[in-house]
Amino acid sequence: GKFGIYDFKPLDHSEDFNQSFRAQMCAVYLLREFSLDWVDFLAKKKGGNKAVALHPEIKRYLGIGNATGLGMAPYLINHPCIVDQWLTTREEAVQATLVCDIESEKVAYFSSLLARAIQHFTEIVTINEQQDQLNATVVIELSVLQSKLMNMIEGHKTWAEFLQAHDHLSFESQEVIISCLMELYPERVDAFQEKVNADEALSLPKGKVIQDLLDVLESRYQWAITIDFDEPDNRYWFWYRSVDKEEPRMGVRGQEPGDDRELSLDIGRQAKNLYVALQQADPQQLISEFMLSKPKYRSIARRVWTMGHKKMGDIQMNVLHKHTPPMHLLRCKLSMFGATKFDPRSDRWVRITLFQGAPLFNEVHSDEWLFPLLPNLSTKDSFTENSSTQTLPTQDSTITKEV
Incomplete structure (x- = not known):
């Protein structure tokens, strides 16, 4: 709930x-x-x-x-x-x-x-x-x-x-x-x-080194690590939560207030920042040691490792890009x-x-209701299931619009 x-x-x-x-x-x-x-x-x-x-x-x-x-x-x-x-x-x-x-x-x-x-x-x-x-x-x-x-x-x-x-x-x-x-x-x-159902745990196994995480990023996160986030269009939007309704909103970075409360939805940018930081470290250093010195990368590192080993992984979208439609x-x-x-x-x-076209409570049948269609009521038919005296007028454009 x-x-x-x-x-x-x-x-x-x-x-x-x-x-x-x-x-x-x-x-x-x-x-x-x-x-x-x-x-x-x-x-x-x-x-x-x-x-x-x-x-x-x-x-x-x-x-x-x-x-x-x-x-x-x-x-x-x-x-x-x-x-x-x-x-x-x-x-x-x-x-x-x-x-x-x-x-x-x-x-x-x-x-x-x-x-x-x-x-x-x-x-x-x-x-x-x-x-x-x-x-x-x-x-x-x-x-x-x-x-x-x-x-x-x-x-x-x-x-x-x-x-x-x-x-x-x-x-x-x-x-x-x-x-x-x-x-x-x-x-x-x-x-x-x-x-x-799914287990939502994001985790990093013990004993892994920097190179292991770099390999995951290079094989599964090319869509993120190749983005230049210094380019204004690639960081045009910021996402925040409204004070009144606590609902997500989008604002133009540098033009609208609220970027100090930006939500962490920029997975592409976080993955890119992690990749740049890992490249500057010793490839054979334990990831755990790296995280102790740079704890801000813990969350994205766990996510990259977990999702990088799943079949579908992260949605490959830069949600900050100027022309990225949230509609998708x-x-x-x-x-x-x-x-x-x-x-x-x-x-x-x-x-x-x-549930348009879905069977009603009193209907137990196997009829197909994929792609629901406007009912064809062009002929006189009973308006009630137990009365033959009440009839539906011939369907016209008005009835169709009301339906």
Whole structure:
């Protein structure tokens, strides 16, 4: 829980909530169901016997909206082991799918998912011109792929070969393809949901010398140690926490107040400073001896060693650079929660939707709800599940906008 409302540790033995963020996502789903019930309750209170319940398809389509700002970005930086575990697990799930041979029944299902994805991206509304263009590109690229799918699959034995053959597509389109592929093999993918927890300890083993740490930096942190942080653009921003709301903010270094309270999110700069300091030391000196004389490097040294030996490691981004968009950090984490309808409102906050299209409490089925679509209510249908007298008017643009 936020600010220590409840620790995660006591949930270790809970089958339902023993994986990270399951409790939070369950709460979001419960809020969605409560909100839908609340709408029906208020309508009944106001309209009495004339009240009409929300159509089940509309209920199913409605999700929980969320606006996320800079507060999420530091999480990815301050919890590198969790991020590594999430992304590594996801890559393992993808790999379990890609090794499968392409079979005709899977191709048919894949084609139907592509069709849903095309319609889904067509229905997304965003005021962000760049994101709107990215969505339009997805629709164009996937429409071409879907229309010629059988020809494009011919000659490829595995899905890995198929995906590799389409690495020229935009990243957005490639990620949609990967999402569709993972849906084809739940028996292979679902088990990975039990592997998202991580040990967050950052440590340095005993007996290691300076050269050992230099080797890690040179092999895994080239993205950091090659940056010239004397260049103004490479240290343009500073991150701090606001006094009133205790929320992360960004300020322009040298122009805005607050840099005296700068947050330690500059992992790239810290790694570079560590590298420069280590180069001036005896390569065979024990790291422990070095840290006794220069304790300010202890934290970054533990991080570099730990993350340098993990599969994914640190996010390779200089968050101080003038043209680094925090939006990428926000989207990275939100994607792990199954967020849809990505709608950036600026480069610092974004709107998304959770559980849109998900089954309701009274529905136990295996229908696919990846890429939720606007309900097709163009024909007269029952507004309530137990009454045939109340009908929904033909859907028009007004209804669509309200939905």
